[in-house]
Amino acid sequence: xxxxxxxxxxxxxxxxxxxxxxxxxxxxxxxxxxxxxxxxxxxxxxxxxxxxxxxxxxxxxxxxxxxxxxxxxxxxxxxxxxxxxxxxxxxxxxxxxxxxxxxxxxxxxxxxxxxxxxxxxxxxxxxxxxxxxxxxxxxxxxxxxxxxxxxxxxxxxxxxxxxxxxxxxxxxxxxxxxxxxxxxxxxxxxxxxxxxxxxxxxxxxxxxxxxxxxxxxxxxxxxxxxxxxxxxxxxxxxxxxxxxxxxxxxxxxxxxxxxxxxxxxxxxxxxxxxxxxxxxxxxxxxxxxxxxxxxxxxxxxxxxxxxxxxxxxxxxxxxxxxxxxxxxxxxxxxxxxxxxxxxxxxxxxxxxxxxxxxxxxxxxxxxx
Amino acid sequence: xxxxxxxxxxxxxxxxxxxxxxxxxxxxxxxxxxxxxxxxxxxxxxxxxxxxxxxxxxxxxxxxxxxxxxxxxxxxxxxxxxxxxxxxxxxxxxxxxxxxxxxxxxxxxxxxxxxxxxxxxxxxxxxxxxxxxxxxxxxxxxxxxxxxxxxxxxxxxxxxxxxxxxxxxxxxxxxxxxxxxxxxxxxxxxxxxxxxxxxxxx
Numbered sequence: 001x002x003x004x005x006x007x008x009x010x011x012x013x014x015x016x017x018x019x020x021x022x023x024x025x026x027x028x029x030x031x032x033x034x035x036x037x038x039x040x041x042x043x044x045x046x047x048x049x050x051x052x053x054x055x056x057x058x059x060x061x062x063x064x065x066x067x068x069x070x071x072x073x074x075x076x077x078x079x080x081x082x083x084x085x086x087x088x089x090x091x092x093x094x095x096x097x098x099x100x101x102x103x104x105x106x107x108x109x110x111x112x113x114x115x116x117x118x119x120x121x122x123x124x125x126x127x128x129x130x131x132x133x134x135x136x137x138x139x140x141x142x143x144x145x146x147x148x149x150x151x152x153x154x155x156x157x158x159x160x161x162x163x164x165x166x167x168x169x170x171x172x173x174x175x176x177x178x179x180x181x182x183x184x185x186x187x188x189x190x191x192x193x194x195x196x197x198x199x200x201x202x203x204x205x206x207x208x209x210x211x212x213x214x215x216x217x218x219x220x221x222x223x224x225x226x227x228x229x230x231x232x233x234x235x236x237x238x239x240x241x242x243x244x245x246x247x248x249x250x251x252x253x254x255x256x257x258x259x260x261x262x263x264x265x266x267x268x269x270x271x272x273x274x275x276x277x278x279x280x281x282x283x284x285x286x287x288x289x290x291x292x293x294x295x296x297x298x299x300x301x302x303x304x305x306x307x308x309x310x311x312x313x314x315x316x317x318x319x320x321x322x323x324x325x326x327x328x329x330x331x332x333x334x335x336x337x338x339x340x341x342x343x344x345x346x347x348x349x350x351x352x353x354x355x356x357x358x359x360x361x362x363x364x365x366x367x368x
Numbered sequence: 369x370x371x372x373x374x375x376x377x378x379x380x381x382x383x384x385x386x387x388x389x390x391x392x393x394x395x396x397x398x399x400x401x402x403x404x405x406x407x408x409x410x411x412x413x414x415x416x417x418x419x420x421x422x423x424x425x426x427x428x429x430x431x432x433x434x435x436x437x438x439x440x441x442x443x444x445x446x447x448x449x450x451x452x453x454x455x456x457x458x459x460x461x462x463x464x465x466x467x468x469x470x471x472x473x474x475x476x477x478x479x480x481x482x483x484x485x486x487x488x489x490x491x492x493x494x495x496x497x498x499x500x501x502x503x504x505x506x507x508x509x510x511x512x513x514x515x516x517x518x519x520x521x522x523x524x525x526x527x528x529x530x531x532x533x534x535x536x537x538x539x540x541x542x543x544x545x546x547x548x549x550x551x552x553x554x555x556x557x558x559x560x561x562x563x564x565x566x567x568x569x570x
Binding site: 088123136137155 | 369400431435499501546
């Protein structure tokens with residue numbers, strides 16, 4: 001299995017060791033890729049924001065400000081870590097670590113192109129859902145451990161907000177996996193391989209099965225929108241950044257954090273955003289496939305998926321730049337009174353489609 | 369070998385954190401240890417090959433129920449020293465409950481062992497390429513459909529009960545009318561005035 005075993009015949013290491021070494025290498029590669037991506041996506045975020053406001057954005061460090069994130073990194077790392085006197089020290093340090101680690105852990109099941117995935121879980125999408133629902137702990141624990149009013153209020157707000165929007169994210173995921181008939185992320189992408197008319201977000205274009213495409217197409221497009229907005233709320237991204245809300249809560253749960261712990265919070269938060277972008281690309285935008293056909297070449301597939309992640313992030317950045325912040329009661333109303341009923345009806349509609357209308361091939365997959 | 373190591377690590381962590389839940393002084397720390405215990409239990413499920421149950425445990429208990437626990441415990445100003453005073457008087461009752469649970473578990477373990485001492489396979493996992501989620505779904509929505517629906521109904525009743533207990537309609541309180549707010553037109557909210565210099569609004 002491992003070529004190194006053939007090269008070094010006299011060293012008879014156990015198979016588990018080889019496997020562990022290989023996986024460690026893969027994980028290390030993904031982590032480095034993600035951190036580098038993050039450095040530039042942070043800059044991209046600020047550049048888009050600046051462009052909308054007719055500013056230049058960061059443009060001093062490196063050509064076009066390309067090295068700004070690295071400068072910021074060193075600035076954060078070399079500052080002093082201040083822990084408030086009344087804080088619960090262990091938990092205070094634990095909170096950013098939880099956020100940081102969880103943000104990375106979710107990427108283990110993301111398939112980068114056909115067959116290229118660290119852990120090919122049968123329940124991949126459920127795993128992602130579970131990990132993203134754990135993200136709330138870093139925030140709520142951080143808010144509590146700071147032993148201060150503003151962070152605590154921010155932590156409570158975010159707990160309520162993230163739990164609320166998780167519900168509709170769960171229902172959106174159910175619609176997708178009803179269509180696919182599998183919880184495996186690779187299967188979800190392969191179900192969309194034919195072209196843009198099979199992408200879950202754009203099933204309306206599948207005129208071959210007219211008029212059924214109206215039902216499934218409109219429902220799934222609505223689900224794409226619901227998922228996108230819920231992802232904004234779930235990652236505390238503007239216009240739903242109420243846990244931070246600098247005009248009301250100073251900076252919410254992050255008030256007492258400085259230096260490296262703050263950096264960990266920020267990296268974790270942005271990595272969760274990028275993870276949501278990847279989930280949107282995989283579940284609704286065809287993963288590593290092109291709009292006009294399937295892609296089986298691993299490298300090309302990787303580039304396409306990577307490009308899609310950047311595109312979805314661009315949408316996130318535009319929303320941040322354009323939409324004003326929601327009021328808290330409006331946020332709750334949107335989550336519970338609009339998204340939850342909509343996605344619930346969508347689950348029923350897609351269930352009806354899969355059971356009674358779907359073409360035989362898809363029905364066979366769904367019915368087992 | 370690796371599986372055995374993983375099992376002992378996870379089992380030891382589960383028991384240690386479960387013990388910490390009842391022994392630490394700070395209630396918030398207790399909830400955090402409870403979360404750790406849930407997490408390790410999910411790991412044990414994965415070892416058993418029940419990855420679907422493991423994920424459900426994390427989603428439902430760690431992701432939702434424990435968050436609400438944490439929420440409540442943080443909001444309440446619990447004086448734990450006061451709570452601890454009754455420890456000895458509650459001990460016999462606690463021991464009875466623990467003994468009953470243990471007896472039930474032992475009974476199940478005994479019943480699940482066939483006459484020749486070999487354990488009966490509880491879940492035919494992966495039979496004929498059927499995934500975990502599918503196997504559970506097939507049993508749950510065919511054989512146990514009625515029980516499953518009843519369980520859902522009970523939860524629903526509990527939810528309605530909680531709402532009924534807390535919802536109060538007091539007279540004379542101004543309530544928000546979202547439709548009226550959203551349906552407001554520009555002409556109702558803004559009036560344009562042409563102000564001449566030196567005259568003011570008058």
